[in-house]
Amino acid sequence: MINRSRRSLFTRQQSPQLQRLPWIKDENTFTDQCQRCNACIYGCQTNIIVKGDGGFPVVDFHHGEGECSFCYQCATVCPEPLFELQHQSPWAQVAIINSSCMAVNNIECRSCGDQCEIQAIRFALQIGKVAQPVINSADCSGCGGCISGCPVAAIEMITP
Structure with a gap:
């Protein structure tokens, strides 16, 4: 069993939360049973x-195509019982946009919206500014398509 809290003693700053695979039961099961x-x-x-x-x-x-297609293939090929059933939600994560976003800094960019197939990212018109991105968290699947399309890495996934 790996105790990740002990590893932080040897690092200067806490590393960001690892992005686990969709449908993983929980972190402890994953680190204990993943071979x-x-x-x-x-x-x-x-x-x-x-x-x-x-x-x-x-x-x-x-990496790769930059988004999860939720094909469930990762769970299907895994020899260990690490995954929930496919009919359950793959994960609770959603995208957020930080202050380095070009549109937030009044530079026209809609790359994230162009990459979002389910249109969870829309752009609200502003007077005297470029349209601002707005993420509808209820519609966001957490597929990550918007992340690879962002030219300034202003999008990250969080678990609300």
Whole structure:
């Protein structure tokens, strides 16, 4: 069993929360039972699953096609019981836009909205400014498509 809290003693700053695969039951089950066999990495249709810290698989939206298609292939090929059933929600994460966003800084950009197939990102018109991005969290699936499309890395996933 890996105790991640002890690792923080050896780092100067806390690393951001790792982006786990969709449908993972919980962090403890994952770190206790994942054999790091890479089956999920090879099975990912969009190639967004990569080796992370300690060889554990993580989702990297800057890799491969840059978004999760929710194909469930990572769970299907996994030899361990790490995943919830496919009919359940894959994860609770949603996208947020930080202050480095070009539109927030009054530079026309709608890259994230163009990448969002479900149109969870819309742009509100502003007087004297460029249209501002607005994410409808209820519509956001957390697929990550908007992340790879952002030219200034202003979008990140959070679990509300």
